[in-house]
Amino acid sequence: MQQPKKHILQPDKWVKLHADYLFNYTITRVNDHDLAKDLVQETFFSGIKGQKNFRGQASERTWLVSILKRKIIDHYRKINSAKGKKEVRMNFYDEGERKGSWLEERVPQSWDNESEKKIENDELKKALNDCISGLPEKYKMVFLLKTVQEYETEEICNELGITSSNLWVIIHRARLQLRKCIEENWFKK
């Protein structure tokens, strides 16, 4: 009887075989070229250090991806715990009788009724992208995974080690800030 084929590691071929795949995987999650490059390189380094732990059951790529996933979680934890300069501002009363109601200065203003017509506008596109770039890292990452990459809630929660209620709080804050930003940078001008 034939033994099932055992996978082997060939670190000298990693860049050629897996760098593009791993980079692609990373960039959709971190949205930063240099950071994605560093994470891929660190993944290879960890792979070399941990070669002994490779049992040959999974393919080389699957094994490298599992290391990369750890790196991405570590990165997310780091930005999540760091006190970002771009902290999101409060939108609702935090306590008292009006707890949970809009703060006066954050109440949504009415937008130009013609906004629908302007949907084909390059400047609007730029305003939108600028507002997304302006989100704090920790919100941006989750927001883009959910909204643009269209990952399942469960998948993001597993990948980043957060609960679904964490995820919805993050999405809520991101969208509140995004709405306010578009109002200020587009509709008020």
Place this chain on the structure above:
Amino acid sequence: MKKIMITCDEATSICDKNQYGEASIFEKFKLNIHLLLCKHCRAYSMQNNYITKLLGKYFDDSCKNDHLINKEKSEIEENLKIKIKEISKK
């Protein structure tokens, strides 16, 4: 019986969740009741829907076209060779 009246904070949370089709029927019910009574959240809800539409159409998904250039790959390859040597010496 769970409470039906919710705050603006809760209403807009449900509205955000609903942009992804993931609000429950009871949540949507509470949201709709709130929207009948609150014009600020009505504005939020309309604008939020509009933003969702914009995002689908307009978000510059530049990362799809972002690749490692050859120079970067050779750099990684060089660094990797150094690491392999380091490890094999030990």
